[in-house]
Amino acid sequence: MKSANHPDKRIPATVITGFLGSGKTTLVNHILHKEHGKKIAVIVNEFGEISIDGQLVVQEDQAELVEFNNGCLCCTVRGDLIDTLKDLRDRAGDLDGILIETTGLADPAPVASTFFVADDVKSVIQLDAFVTVVDAVNLAVNLEQSHEAVEQVAFSDVVLINKVDLLEPGALADVEARIRALNPLARIHHTTNAEIDLDHVIDIGAFDLVQKLEVDPGFLEDHEHEHDDDxxxxxxxxxxxxxxxxxxxxxxxxxxxxxxxxxxxxxxxxxxxxxxxxxxxxxxxxxxxxxxxxxxxxxxxxxxxxxxxxxxxxxxxxxxxxxxxxx
The missing domain is CATH 3.30.1220.10 (CobW-like, C-terminal domain)
Incomplete structure (x- = not known):
């Protein structure tokens, strides 16, 4: 956490997670469209042979895009993430922030541990927050069918309940209750089209390593995430x-x-x-x-x-x- 007496000079990295179709790319574009005057690097990871979302990320002068396809940042291309973060580290003076959009089937813990196990990464780049976007309409079935969806909510620092405009009257309370049952400490915001004040998601110093270790004592250990073969x-x-x-x-x-x-x-x-x-x-x-x-x-x-x-x-x-x- 940053403080006035000891400000953290490292580049803040925001990891954006959420199950398939929740609105992660929409959030990234929303952030890049805002007039914040910051130079931001965007890392996009997709579960598939080719990047569709990467093509849809706005190409601005203030942004740089790095894409990983046909692999997941939490397992098969995790080494590539470390190499990319090292490359970004070498140009630290040019960057004000890093956005990492994970695949919708990513386990957040291995992605987060990357920022702590690589010394030459953690000295320059700070894991600032895990922001999880959830599809309010499909949250119940996603949590039922996918353990990754459960892990994404449970691990998050900030949860954006997206697509609230599509909910039936009275349904939002049930959605919030499901999230609170998995993560009572996360900051929750309601969004339509993933539109939110950037002060709620960027450079907020919300990631707490001690708290994560209390939830998962083996968090920093090197372990592989196995996807459902089906x-x-x-x-x-x-x-x-x-x-x-x-x-x-x-x-x-x-x-x-x-x-x-x-x-x-x-x-x-x-x-x-x-x-x-x-x-x-x-x-x-x-x-x-x-x-x-x-x-x-x-x-x-x-x-x-x-x-x-x-x-x-x-x-x-x-x-x-x-x-x-x-x-």
Whole structure:
């Protein structure tokens, strides 16, 4: 914790966690859009073969983006995180903060311990806070199905209950009660589109190592996080334009057939009738689609569709997606 008498001169690092589709990338973009005049490095980690979220992070002069794909910062690419933090350390004079957006299936403890086990990292970079974004609508089923979702809430310093605008009247109290049962000490804020005052999430000195060790005495020990082997992801890429009406009908049927086993789908589409890239996001049965920037004249127009879930049938998705294309 920082104090007036002994201010911490290290670069504050904020780790943003939350289950798939909670709104982590939206929060990162919200932070980068704000007029704070700070130079911030953004590290994005995705559970999949290619970065969709990384493409959606705003590219500002005041921000630098580092991406890790097809691996999780809490296990397979943790060494890469240490190397990246060392590189950022070497340019410490240029940075005012670091944002780390983890994959939605990350265990927070191994990510946090990275800041304490590497001496040449902890001397320059301070773990400032774990900010966990939760999907208010799907929190109950996420906690029931995923031990990672439980760990993310339990480990957090700050919890943003996102998408409160989509809740039924009276449901917010139950959501808060579920969070308090897992983490009675976290600071809780209610958000829509992950919009929040930056003073609540950046450079707040909320991470308490002593408290974390009380909860998990083996926190600093080197241990591997094992993901559920039944949970996987894949990407479908296609250069032909997609018919959005056909796609929506097909995916809605797939979501109904798979139920809660379909965690998350997202993509950037080359769609018939649009000169813009179409950004698609889906969390279980909740779907959004919006035009983004226009395709550049020299840019290859193609669709990238990412699917994350349990017991996925890649061939079935590939066949169905191909039927949504315009020949």
């Amino acid at each position: 949970v996987g992801s894949f990407i479908i890429e296609e250069s032909r334009p997609i018919d959005l009406n056909r796609f929506n009908l097909w995916l809605n049927n797939m979501a109904q057939d798979m139920g809660n086993n379909l965690y998350r789908t997202k993509g950037i589409f080359h769609a018939r009738g649009f000169q813009e890239r179409i950004v698609f996001q889906s969390v279980r049965m909740l779907t959004t689609m919006r035009p983004e920037r226009r395709w550049e004249d020299d840019e290859v127009r193609a669709s990238q569709f990412v699917v994350i879930g349990r017991n996925l049938d890649r061939e079935a998705f590939s066949r169905g997606f191909s039927q949504c294309l315009v020949n």
